[in-house]
Amino acid sequence: MSMQCEDRERIFLDGTPEEWAALEQHAAFCTLCAEELRAWQGLSTAAAELRNYRDDPALWTRISASLETPLVEQAAQNAAREKRWAFLRFDWGSALVWQTVLAAVLVGISISYGLFMIGRMQTDDLRAAISPRYAAMKRQRDIPYLASFEYLNSEPSVREVLILDRSVPAYYSNKAYIKPEGQWGERSVPGASTSLEVLQKARQLGVTHVLDVVSSVSDFQVKSPPAGLTLVFQSAEQRVYRVN
Numbered sequence: 001m002s003m004q005c006e007d008r009e010r011i012f013l014d015g016t017p018e019e020w021a022a023l024e025q026h027a028a029f030c031t032l033c034a035e036e037l038r039a040w041q042g043l044s045t046a047a048a049e050l051r052n053y054r055d056d057p058a059l060w061t062r063i064s065a066s067l068e069t070p071l072v073e074q075a076a077q078n079a080a081r082e083k084r085w086a087f088l089r090f091d092w093g094s095a096l097v098w099q100t101v102l103a104a105v106l107v108g109i110s111i112s113y114g115l116f117m118i119g120r121m122q123t124d125d126l127r128a129a130i131s132p133r134y135a136a137m138k139r140q141r142d143i144p145y146l147a148s149f150e151y152l153n154s155e156p157s158v159r160e161v162l163i164l165d166r167s168v169p170a171y172y173s174n175k176a177y178i179k180p181e182g183q184w185g186e187r188s189v190p191g192a193s194t195s196l197e198v199l200q201k202a203r204q205l206g207v208t209h210v211l212d213v214v215s216s217v218s219d220f221q222v223k224s225p226p227a228g229l230t231l232v233f234q235s236a237e238q239r240v241y242r243v244n
């Protein structure tokens with residue numbers, strides 16, 4: 001039997017087996033009808049499956065069970081998780097909690113400050129190691145009256161140094177020295193109550209050179225050099241005299 005494209009919709013609705021066979025033959029040559037036929041067959045298959053599901057009373061029980069089981073398991077897991085992290089739920093109103101938090105913050109700050117200071121010190125040393133000029137500057141800054149000590153230590157005629165100022169640290173001196181007034185005011189020369197009195201006895205004491213400085217405790221003590229002293233070295237706030 002022959003058929004036209006127009007017959008397609010009617011055959012879909014209530015076609016006889018002969019009409020369906022004719023539509024399939026026609027679809028072998030008509031692209032449009034072939035497409036429509038495939039779509040209709042797909043729909044029919046889906047409809048048949050739906051009808052089958054509806055006829056199966058156990059289906060919804062199975063679906064329901066497969067949906068609910070994970071939900072129940074998940075609920076149990078959630079409860080367990082909640083229990084595990086319960087200690088994190090602080091009582092933020094409690095003073096103890098705030099004290100603990102404050103202590104932790106303070107410890108954190110001290111550690112950070114310590115690391116910062118260590119970092120700074122190391123940076124300083126590192127720069128000194130890399131730059132000879134910076135090392136010299138650092139030495140100058142860290143060793144008081146470095147220039148005078150370098151002169152006194154390197155000058156062969158220096159045998160014994162009289163350090164007039166009590167605040168000058170003498171441990172940079174490689175030569176023997178007399179310090180009539182110690183760091184705390186103690187006197188090391190019997191019979192002399194001031195540095196200038198010691199200065200008058202310099203020759204007797206075997207002193208070859210005198211270090212006079214401006215410090216936090218005193219100005220230059222030798223105002224105008226007496227006949228027995230000759231200025232042999234001077235730098236910023238420091239003078240070295242030779243005892244003639």
Ligand SMILES: [Zn+2]
Pocket residue numbers: 004005026030032033
């Ligand atoms: Zn057609």
